[in-house]
Amino acid sequence: xxxxxxxxxxxxxxxxxxxxxxxxxxxxxxxxxxxxxxxxxxxxxxxxxxxxxxxxxxxxxxxxxxxxxxxxxxxxxxxxxxxxxxxxxxxxxxxxxxxxxxxxxxxxxxxxxxxxxxxxxxxxxxxxxxxxxxxxxxxxxxxxxxxxxxxxxxxxxxxxxxxxxxxxxxxxxxxxxxxxxxxxxxxxxxxxxxxxxxxxxxxxxxxxxxxxxxxxxxxxxxxxxxxxxxxxxxxxxxxxxxxxxxxxxxxxxxxxxxxxxxxxxxxxxxxxxxxxxxxxxxxxxxxxxxxxxxxxxxxxxxxxxxxxxxxxxxxxxxxxxxxxxxxxxxxxxxxxxxxxxxxxxxxxxxxxxxxxxxxxxxxxxxxxxxxxxxxxxxxxxxxxxxxxxxxxxxxxxxxxxxxxxxxxxxxxxxxxxxxxxxxxxxxxxxxxxxxxxxxxxxxxxxxxxxxxxxxxxxxxxxxxxxxxxxxxxxxxxxxxxxxxxxxxxxxxxxxxxxxxxxxxxxxxxxxxxxxxxxxxxxxxxxxxxxxxxxxxxxxxxxxxxxxxxxxxxxxxxxxxxxxxxxxxxxxxxxxxxxxxxxxxxxxxxxxxxxxxxxxxxxxxxxxxxxxxxxxxxxxxxxxxxxxxxxxxxxxx
Amino acid sequence: xxxxxxxxxxxxxxxxxxxxxxxxxxxxxxxxxxxxxxxxxxxxxxxxxxxxxxxxxxxxxxxxxxxxxxxxxxxxxxxxxxxxxxxxxxxxxxxxxxxxxxxxxxxxxxxxxxxxxxxxxxxxxxxxxxxxxxxxxxxxxxxxxxxxxxxxxxxxxxxxxxxxxxxxxxxxxxxxxxxxxxxxxxxxxxxxxxxxxxxxxxxxxxxxxxxxxxxxxxxxxxxxxxxxxxxxxxxxxxxxxxxxxxxxxxxxxxxxxxxxxxxxxxxxxxxxxxxxxxxxxxxxxxxxxxxxxxxxxxxxxxxxxxxxxxxxx
Numbered sequence: 001x002x003x004x005x006x007x008x009x010x011x012x013x014x015x016x017x018x019x020x021x022x023x024x025x026x027x028x029x030x031x032x033x034x035x036x037x038x039x040x041x042x043x044x045x046x047x048x049x050x051x052x053x054x055x056x057x058x059x060x061x062x063x064x065x066x067x068x069x070x071x072x073x074x075x076x077x078x079x080x081x082x083x084x085x086x087x088x089x090x091x092x093x094x095x096x097x098x099x100x101x102x103x104x105x106x107x108x109x110x111x112x113x114x115x116x117x118x119x120x121x122x123x124x125x126x127x128x129x130x131x132x133x134x135x136x137x138x139x140x141x142x143x144x145x146x147x148x149x150x151x152x153x154x155x156x157x158x159x160x161x162x163x164x165x166x167x168x169x170x171x172x173x174x175x176x177x178x179x180x181x182x183x184x185x186x187x188x189x190x191x192x193x194x195x196x197x198x199x200x201x202x203x204x205x206x207x208x209x210x211x212x213x214x215x216x217x218x219x220x221x222x223x224x225x226x227x228x229x230x231x232x233x234x235x236x237x238x239x240x241x242x243x244x245x246x247x248x249x250x251x252x253x254x255x256x257x258x259x260x261x262x263x264x265x266x267x268x269x270x271x272x273x274x275x276x277x278x279x280x281x282x283x284x285x286x287x288x289x290x291x292x293x294x295x296x297x298x299x300x301x302x303x304x305x306x307x308x309x310x311x312x313x314x315x316x317x318x319x320x321x322x323x324x325x326x327x328x329x330x331x332x333x334x335x336x337x338x339x340x341x342x343x344x345x346x347x348x349x350x351x352x353x354x355x356x357x358x359x360x361x362x363x364x365x366x367x368x369x370x371x372x373x374x375x376x377x378x379x380x381x382x383x384x385x386x387x388x389x390x391x392x393x394x395x396x397x398x399x400x401x402x403x404x405x406x407x408x409x410x411x412x413x414x415x416x417x418x419x420x421x422x423x424x425x426x427x428x429x430x431x432x433x434x435x436x437x438x439x440x441x442x443x444x445x446x447x448x449x450x451x452x453x454x455x456x457x458x459x460x461x462x463x464x465x466x467x468x469x470x471x472x473x474x475x476x477x478x479x480x481x482x483x484x485x486x487x488x489x490x491x492x493x494x495x496x497x498x499x500x501x502x503x504x505x506x507x508x509x510x511x512x513x514x515x516x517x518x519x520x521x522x523x524x525x526x527x528x529x530x531x532x533x534x535x536x537x538x539x540x541x542x543x544x545x546x547x548x549x550x551x552x553x554x555x556x557x558x559x560x561x562x563x564x565x566x567x568x569x570x571x572x573x574x575x576x577x578x579x580x581x582x583x584x585x586x587x588x589x590x591x592x593x594x595x596x597x598x599x600x601x602x603x604x605x606x607x608x609x610x611x612x613x614x615x616x617x618x619x620x621x622x623x624x625x626x627x628x629x630x631x632x633x634x635x636x
Numbered sequence: 637x638x639x640x641x642x643x644x645x646x647x648x649x650x651x652x653x654x655x656x657x658x659x660x661x662x663x664x665x666x667x668x669x670x671x672x673x674x675x676x677x678x679x680x681x682x683x684x685x686x687x688x689x690x691x692x693x694x695x696x697x698x699x700x701x702x703x704x705x706x707x708x709x710x711x712x713x714x715x716x717x718x719x720x721x722x723x724x725x726x727x728x729x730x731x732x733x734x735x736x737x738x739x740x741x742x743x744x745x746x747x748x749x750x751x752x753x754x755x756x757x758x759x760x761x762x763x764x765x766x767x768x769x770x771x772x773x774x775x776x777x778x779x780x781x782x783x784x785x786x787x788x789x790x791x792x793x794x795x796x797x798x799x800x801x802x803x804x805x806x807x808x809x810x811x812x813x814x815x816x817x818x819x820x821x822x823x824x825x826x827x828x829x830x831x832x833x834x835x836x837x838x839x840x841x842x843x844x845x846x847x848x849x850x851x852x853x854x855x856x857x858x859x860x861x862x863x864x865x866x867x868x869x870x871x872x873x874x875x876x877x878x879x880x881x882x883x884x885x886x887x888x889x890x891x892x893x894x895x896x897x898x899x900x901x902x903x904x905x906x907x908x909x910x911x912x913x914x915x916x917x918x919x920x921x922x923x924x925x926x927x928x929x930x931x932x933x934x935x936x937x938x939x940x941x942x943x944x945x946x947x948x949x
Contacts, residue, residue: 027654027655028652028654098792098810099792101835102785103784105837110837110840128812131814131815240653253665253668253669254672256700256701266668267665268816296699297695297696297699305653307657307661308653308657308661309661309662309664309668311699346812358821360817360819361817363669416816419817420817421814427823428821428823429811430812430814430819
């Protein structure tokens with residue numbers, strides 16, 4: 001029978017065959033990552049694993065042989081690397097441009113391999129591949145020994161919390177299968193691993209090209225008595241067992257509510273075990289209840305564990321939505337809004353200190369900003385470097401401030417509740433990956449005091465609806481002029497107003513700030529917070545700031561209840577504003593005596609969908625003010 | 637866990653999730669993320685075995701509710717009759733809305749799999765029909781059953797694959813995907829193709845179908861069917877529109893399909909495997925990849941990468 005043949009072939013290579021034809025053996029799953037620099041033979045190793053575990057079919061093998069003759073680097077022999085180098089664009093250039101995933105299996109296990117390139121995008125790609133891996137193979141060329149890249153890869157793998165490390169010393173055939181060469185490389189690596197607090201590596205001498213110690217033992221290296229690489233991959237313990245041993249946590253992905261009678265909370269269990277009747281706490285609500293049922297299409301379960309996607313029902317109706325975490329009541333996770341974290345920057349645009357980004361952690365998304373880095377890490381030497389920002393592929397440690405508290409665990413304890421991504425609010429790009437260390441104490445000690453008089457009550461007393469009229473536009477566009485006219489009109493109509501002017505706040509609230517991009521972001525953040533307090537007090541707030549960046553205007557919009565932020569774009573072409581030059585600033589900037597001037601050597605990002613747009617070349621300031629007040633009060 | 641054989645029952649107890657349990661949990665997580673984070677998702681349903689598994693996972697993900705999105709079938713007009721029957725049966729059984737789109741204009745102009753060069757036929761009847769359907773309904777996310785092990789170009793594609801306003805895939809501009817955190821935010825006009833089966837192999841799909849009793853179109857099982865041998869391909873004469881070449885005639889053979897598409901372009905394999913265990917045994921012994929039976933992929937080198945850049949799934 002065909003299946004028996006396949007099993008025998010595997011047996012000759014590595015693992016013991018499944019006993020008997022039935023039942024089908026249970027396979028576990030291992031995800032691993034291969035790292036190495038350009039010529040270490042990484043692709044050859046993966047190609048060899050696919051080949052020796054019979055994952056190649058006849059037509060794939062024929063295609064490989066044809067490709068080897070055309071593009072290969074191994075003469076008449078098969079170039080296994082070509083199996084792995086996917087896209088035609090990169091095949092022509094002979095480089096791997098991105099993370100690729102490969103699959104193979106033996107009777108014991110299914111393997112998912114993340115193959116990451118060794119060239120300049122290494123950090124971003126390696127961190128991506130490592131984030132889901134249980135094990136990492138660090139490849140070293142026996143002729144070259146440990147390189148700077150090897151240390152860098154080890155640091156990154158360690159940073160991502162991978163505990164199973166294989167040091168694969170490749171190309172042993174090119175150093176005469178010399179035990180001394182192998183021993184020296186292993187000793188040097190062990191010393192380095194100890195210094196960075198990495199777990200003990202398993203070292204294997206091999207030749208991917210010749211297939212020695214990959215899936216079959218190497219007669220040429222009788223001095224090595226350990227397992228082949230494949231035998232080790234088949235038996236190493238995976239992290240799933242650790243996650244199951246920790247307290248129960250279920251980040252809620254989706255609330256399943258097909259009818260009034262059923263309310264289920266769906267999600268992937270991050271850690272622990274759950275059974276009906278278990279006492280659980282739902283965060284952030286902080287309420288305790290019991291698990292009623294574990295519902296699946298195949299019938300209710302008596303228990304579920306980390307790694308399963310389930311739907312729970314609870315004994316009591318309590319506040320629980322996407323982003324909530326259902327946790328063991330006797331060991332709930334913490335909540336905080338300020339953290340220290342390690343951040344890996346992945347975008348071409350560098351980190352903007354203080355700017356709001358989306359932070360996604362588990363199933364929760366909040367607005368968050370990153371403080372100036374405490375330091376950046378040189379991944380080759382682990383040195384701490386001073387840094388004002390983080391560029392693409394840089395790694396740093398910084399404080400994170402979220403706009404509300406989130407449920408979390410340190411990354412070292414939970415990848416799910418400690419790992420996060422940052423998303424640019426305008427481009428929607430994933431710009432960074434982060435790993436939470438701990439909550440800042442001040443965040444845990446500063447609580448919100450509930451106030452007895454609500455913002456609605458304050459506004460009702462003034463007989464008005466609070467709003468923030470946010471004027472934006474170039475210097476000299478006419479913002480302050482129109483804003484003053486609007487306030488006068490509203491005041492005459494017995495409305496309670498306050499005007500925050502860009503120039504005026506720089507004499508007090510913001511006098512410590514300059515005009516760099518970071519300072520401008522902080523300036524707007526402060527004004528936004530003050531405007532919010534005043535709106536909470538029931539006032540109609542009018543602000544006149546250039547506020548050149550969309551992201552910061554959006555940040556202020558999100559501080560306020562829906563509909564209270566009214567963005568007014570005072571649209572004056574640069575040449576018109578420059579021709580007016582009321583304060584003489586354009587002349588100074590053009591003469592080079594004023595740096596970072598919006599429109600000249602600093603960008604202005606016009607609003608994409610402002611509530612109100614004023615074309616100052618078409619209407620007078622008085623007409624503009626009347627129009628704005630009509631729009632505002634018409635909506636009362 | 638040891639590599640020793642372990643009885644299947646033990647594998648389903650909580651302490652030992654096997655590889656299918658993990659793949660299932662991951663796919664369900666992906667399906668739920670999309671429903672939670674996008675506005676108007678749809679599931680591309682091709683009626684094949686991968687679609688069958690994806691649909692089964694969707695039912696599990698949202699049980700006891702039906703999956704909260706419609707099914708979309710792109711009918712080329714040359715689909716196997718058995719596939720259309722199975723499609724309608726599954727839509728009824730799941731209680732999901734079924735949308736069927738077909739390029740009437742191209743068909744009226746005489747585009748067909750016999751006379752039109754295959755790449756042009758595929759682009760007009762499948763790729764363009766799909767993108768037009770997505771645009772017409774305003775779907776912002778579409779599930780597809782593609783797997784990374786199918787083809788080299790797929791191996792580098794993300795689970796959440798973003799397409800610009802023209803539906804093109806840009807392999808050099810993909811978002812990093814870390815842990816199981818998917819970033820579903822998009823600009824106006826952008827859409828997402830989502831592949832919940834990214835990490836599944838063909839073997840996994842068959843093993844899962846066997847374990848879960850996933851309903852399959854009968855074409856996957858061997859039966860005596862009228863066939864024509866044409867070069868390397870073994871074609872099944874599914875209806876009287878089949879165009880015979882000189883000297884060709886229909887001969888009964890025991891065949892089944894590993895992969896399904898338009899019947900005049902899809903090769904069958906000779907087989908007597910009439911049950912899932914027999915198919916699994918045949919799979920393990922197989923020395924040919926599943927796409928070898930598709931005329932569509934042979935036509936140009938790197939053809940998948942090119943098609944994806946045009947908006948193909």
